[in-house]
Every structure is written in structure tokens, then in C-alpha cells.
Amino acid sequence: MxxxxxxxxxxWCSLVVILFAMAVNNGWSPFADSxxxxxxxxxxxxGGPRHK
Amino acid sequence: MNDSPRALxxxxxxxxxxxxxxxxxxxVVCGNCGSSLDATDPDLxxxxxxxxAGARSRIPLGTRGFLAGIEWEAIGFLExxxxxxxxxxxxxxxxxxxxxxxxDDGETWRLGTPLDRLPTExxxxxxxxxxxxxxxxxxxxxVDFVVGEFYWRVAVGETVDVCDYxxxxxxxxxxxxxxxxxxxxxxxxxADGVVESAFGIAPVAPQRSAGLDDARAxxxxxxxxxxxxxxxxxxxxxxxWGVTVLDTTVVVIPDGPAAAAKFGPVALDRRRSGVAVRGSxxxxxxxxxxxxxxxxxxxxxxxxxxxxxxxxxxxxxxxxWTEGDRRPDVTFAALPRGSYDLxxxxxxxxxxxxxxxxxxxxxxxxxxxxPVTVTRNATFWGVLWLALIVIWAIPMTQWFxxxxxxxxx
Amino acid sequence: MTADCPSCGAPIAFRSAGLPIVxxxxxxxxxxxxxxDLELIGVSARVPDTITPLQIGxxxxxxxxxxxxxxxxxxxxxxxDGLVGGAWSEWxxxxxxxxxxxxxxxxxxxxxxxxxEPLPDDDIVRRVGAGETIRxxxxxxxxxxxxxxxxxxxxxxxxxxxxxxxxxxxGETLFGVDLADAGGGRASVQKHGDVVTAWHGSAVTLRxxxxxxxxxxxxxxxxxxxx
Numbered sequence: 001m002x003x004x005x006x007x008x009x010x011x012w013c014s015l016v017v018i019l020f021a022m023a024v025n026n027g028w029s030p031f032a033d034s035x036x037x038x039x040x041x042x043x044x045x046x047g048g049p050r051h052k
Numbered sequence: 053m054n055d056s057p058r059a060l061x062x063x064x065x066x067x068x069x070x071x072x073x074x075x076x077x078x079x080v081v082c083g084n085c086g087s088s089l090d091a092t093d094p095d096l097x098x099x100x101x102x103x104x105a106g107a108r109s110r111i112p113l114g115t116r117g118f119l120a121g122i123e124w125e126a127i128g129f130l131e132x133x134x135x136x137x138x139x140x141x142x143x144x145x146x147x148x149x150x151x152x153x154x155x156d157d158g159e160t161w162r163l164g165t166p167l168d169r170l171p172t173e174x175x176x177x178x179x180x181x182x183x184x185x186x187x188x189x190x191x192x193x194x195v196d197f198v199v200g201e202f203y204w205r206v207a208v209g210e211t212v213d214v215c216d217y218x219x220x221x222x223x224x225x226x227x228x229x230x231x232x233x234x235x236x237x238x239x240x241x242x243a244d245g246v247v248e249s250a251f252g253i254a255p256v257a258p259q260r261s262a263g264l265d266d267a268r269a270x271x272x273x274x275x276x277x278x279x280x281x282x283x284x285x286x287x288x289x290x291x292x293w294g295v296t297v298l299d300t301t302v303v304v305i306p307d308g309p310a311a312a313a314k315f316g317p318v319a320l321d322r323r324r325s326g327v328a329v330r331g332s333x334x335x336x337x338x339x340x341x342x343x344x345x346x347x348x349x350x351x352x353x354x355x356x357x358x359x360x361x362x363x364x365x366x367x368x369x370x371x372x373w374t375e376g377d378r379r380p381d382v383t384f385a386a387l388p389r390g391s392y393d394l395x396x397x398x399x400x401x402x403x404x405x406x407x408x409x410x411x412x413x414x415x416x417x418x419x420x421x422x423p424v425t426v427t428r429n430a431t432f433w434g435v436l437w438l439a440l441i442v443i444w445a446i447p448m449t450q451w452f453x454x455x456x457x458x459x460x461x
Numbered sequence: 462m463t464a465d466c467p468s469c470g471a472p473i474a475f476r477s478a479g480l481p482i483v484x485x486x487x488x489x490x491x492x493x494x495x496x497x498d499l500e501l502i503g504v505s506a507r508v509p510d511t512i513t514p515l516q517i518g519x520x521x522x523x524x525x526x527x528x529x530x531x532x533x534x535x536x537x538x539x540x541x542d543g544l545v546g547g548a549w550s551e552w553x554x555x556x557x558x559x560x561x562x563x564x565x566x567x568x569x570x571x572x573x574x575x576x577x578e579p580l581p582d583d584d585i586v587r588r589v590g591a592g593e594t595i596r597x598x599x600x601x602x603x604x605x606x607x608x609x610x611x612x613x614x615x616x617x618x619x620x621x622x623x624x625x626x627x628x629x630x631x632g633e634t635l636f637g638v639d640l641a642d643a644g645g646g647r648a649s650v651q652k653h654g655d656v657v658t659a660w661h662g663s664a665v666t667l668r669x670x671x672x673x674x675x676x677x678x679x680x681x682x683x684x685x686x687x688x
Contacts, residue, residue, distance in 0.1 A: 076512065147681055
């Protein structure tokens, strides 16, 4: 593993940890059934408010 | 007596010839013209003139290096092939220790020690010093190129019958036989970079360029991924824990009109919160369709999701079966701060017991109570799994290639 | 015990009591001891240069028995084309009890062997005596032990020095069969003239002999154990 490869992997892991912390703090999930900000990316339905 | 290297010149081309293992060496192959010379003859009689040039040794002849505390000098180089592959062998010499072979198959260096004791053979198993070695298919190996000095009459084109025996810790035995002799060698793999640094040569660039499959075990990345995993779990521990903020029940009449109810308030006190709503129903061969909506009292913003609590049981040619989820939950991501109402609409259907699927429902099935809970700051495990997968995918892939490569050898 | 060389008058040292032959270090004369008399029986060829840490006077220990190297015969063998196929040295080791053994040095590998009495029905002894062809990797019995043949060759002496049990003028021939067992044990059956002798011992590393008084080698760092 080159030095560059190692640094890239550390950077990648740091990014994932930061994004995870933000997601947990905001109650965000790409798997959510509804809600704000990308909820429901991977499941049925779609995100965002709906006005009846 | 004189034991310094004997400096001579090639009778064919005049290039300098050095004999280092004086007294042992019987063949010298001129590095310039490739002629084989008789080192036992003071005049260096030409045994065979010029042979085709081959690859150069990665370790220049005459180079010295320490392996396991013993100083070795590279004095001969062979290219050999057989059994569908080719490899290079460098002959090492030390006056107190004798000879060793450094075998280079392009991926790993192995240090070969000529055995002075014979392994015990029983069937396909050879035992040596408590280690068991398993015989693999034999093949013929021939010399394709040679340069330097050797303690035997080496010649391009000469063949021997080789049989390799695979042992523990990637060690192996090699049995080479010709009409006159049987020679056993024990081969031990050398850790990456050991031979290169011992003899001061450049390591070979990895053959596959993908970068994922480095020859070294991806220990570093595994450690980094482990630290990242620890941090993810720490984040989860430090985040606000889930709290059930509403616990109520909706009663729904099977095949009756949709039951609609509004509960509240559900107070979300953080700037953004994740919310999980779970409806459960203790039912059999029935479904309850639940439409949930969280409506912000101040802005009337409405977030909708639906779930079906259902459970079926039956019997077919494979025996008993069940399917369905009696306790489905729905998740709402990143809802803004505010006071919300939970609006529930529910419909249900029940198939009476012991009736065929086509039969309509019997007159009156009892109403079904459906407890509903709302959890604030719900933990979304899917996000954790996603993070773990994107972190571990890289070291796991590297381990896969590393394992595969090590199994190839 | 010392004497003067009957040829050149140089002093000759005898380290052993019983060995009949000594080669004068200065004039290469082969001198035979007959009681108190020294008889000149020929001239020995000089041993050619070889890179070896051994020398006459070096000491060591084999299976707990101290020895000193007192003589050497250099042998070589020829292949079918008459070319020299290889050469090795046999160093005569004099043990503290007055017995002797041979420390063979070939291609940086060492074997120490002492004489044994073969059994009357040891087939290999009869076959060597009869001059039969011996192939490698044959199973043979010698003095109640099993071995495999590793090679069988006729060797010729190229030079000798020091004290020896026999004179080895250049060209003197010897037929020998080398045997090995699975435990590192070695044996040999040799025909020298009409006499067949049997030997056994084991493959050894130089380090295991705890050698002292080794020769220093130009351009090589002497290992710590080879003081």
C-alpha cells in the first residue's frame, strides 16, 4: 500500500464518520419512508412534505 | 594457500572472469559472451561457445547481502522453466555455510537450502524434521539461460525430473533427479522486501496495477477501518437516545369503514429529528393497512408514510408456512422542529379460520386494536450498516485479493 | 614428536602415534614411518587452492569427542566425457583417544565418518567389492542400518598433505558409494585397491563442530562462532 493509498483511505473513513455523525444528529436516513432531505432514496415513496 | 577470488579472462572473448568459490566451482559461464568454461582447468577450456542471451539476474553477480544474519554472495544465475512456468534462481555462496538458492518466480523470493538429510517418504507424504509435505504433480524442468559460476556442470537445455512437496507455512520441498543423482532442497518463502533490501536492489512494481491487490497484507487499512468503526459507535452512543413520545391505540373494524384518528401533540424539540412510528396488531390471516401522517401544527406541512401489519399461516406441500410482519414501522427522516399531530387511517381485512381464500368473510369479525407508538430521535440502523459497508468494503476486498494471491502460490 | 625430512631436512611434526604416512610441508615428499626409521616413498602433489575455512591444526568436537585435523586428501571425479565433474577434500581427524575419522568437505557441506565393521551378509559390500554398477536412490542395508544410495563414483587423488593412513599420490583411485538415511546419518562403502572398507557418521554443519583455529578468508567476515 502506497503512502498516498493510505492517506486516501484515512480521508475516506473520516468523511464517512463525519457524514454519519451529521446524519445521526439530524435524524436523517436514506432508507426512511418519509421526511425531509432525501428520505426514501432507497425505498418506496419519496421524501419531502406533501400538502393535502 | 590462496583463497581470494581468482581473476582470469575468457578464452573466447577476453572478458574478465572471476571465480569466487575456488575449488568448488566446476563451470563458469562468461557474463559477456555466454561461453561455458571448465573452471577445473587452469586454462578455462571452452566447453560450449556462446549461448543465447537471457534475462539478467535481479541481483547482480558479485553482490553480497545478509539473510538471517549470514552473509551471502550471489555467484551464479539460472533461468529455468517447466511445469507450465518459468523462474529464476540465484546461487548464493558463503565459505562457512556453503550454498543456497534464491528462487524468484516474479512474485515471491524463496530461499532454498540443499538438504543434507533425506525426508521420509510414505505415499504422497514426505516428512522432514516433524513437518509434513504433500507431493504435487511432477514435471520436467530445463535450464534456459545460465551465467556465473556453479559447483556442477550446468548446461543450457539440461533437464531434471522435479517433484514439489507442499508443506506448512508455505514452505516446500523440491526433489530433483537425473540419472546420476537425487537432490532435495527445502524452500522457505521470504517476507516481502527482505531479499531486496538485503542485496540493495529495487523491489518489483506490483504486477497488477489495480492498487487494491497489494502484495502486502492490508493490515494498515484494517486498523484504520477498525478505528472508524469505533468512532461510528461512539457517535451513536453520544447522540440523543430514542424516546417514545406517544403511545396510543387505533381500533379498526375488519372490512368496515376506514378508521381515522388524530393524536398529539408530538413535540420535536431538536432542529431536525428522525421519527419512527410503529403499529402492531396481533392478527392471523389478516392485514391492517395503516396510513400515517405527521402534520406540523404551525405550518400544516404534512409527511406521509404507510405500512401494513399482516400475518398469514397455511399449509402446502412443503408443510406449514407463515409470512408477514405484525409490527411494521415507518420512519420519518429529518423532520423540522415543531409540534405535530399524528393522523392515522386504518383499514383491515380478515380471512376467517379454516375457510378457503375465495370465500368472503363471515358476518362479523371482531374489531382489531392496533397499538401505535411514536419514537423521537429514533436510531436508523440502516445508516450505520451503510457506513460500515462503505468503510469495510475496501480492506475486505484487499484481504480477498491477498488471500487469493497467497493461495495461488 | 618431530623428525627431519629425509629428502630436504625440514622438520616434520607427527601428531599421531600410529599413522604411517606424512607429507613434508616443504618439499612435498611422501615419507613412510617404519618404526623409528623414515623412508622416502614418493612425492605428493600439492592440494590445489580451494576456498575453505578448514586447515591442518584446526580443532573441533564431534558427538562430544574432541578432534584435530592432521591430514588432507583432495579427490576429484570425472564425468562420462572425461571432464572433471567435481572435487572434494577428505580431512583426517585425529580424536583424543587416538582413533581417526574423515571429515569430508564437498561444496560447503560436511560429513564426519568413522570406520565400521560391515556384517558378512551386507550385499552392498559384496557389490562394491565386485565392482557392480550402483544406481542412486537404491535401498541398501549396512551394519544393521537402512540407507539410500546417493551416488557412486570412482575418484582420483589430486593432492595430499599432512599425516595420512595411506599414501595418496596424484592419480590414485578409489571407488566409493555414498549412503544417507532419513535422520541425517551417512555411510560410505569404499574400495581402495582390493580392500573394501565401510564407514558411517553423519552430515554436520561446520558450526555444529564448534571449530577452533579455522583459517581466515580474504574478503570475508569470519562468523562469530568460528573463532
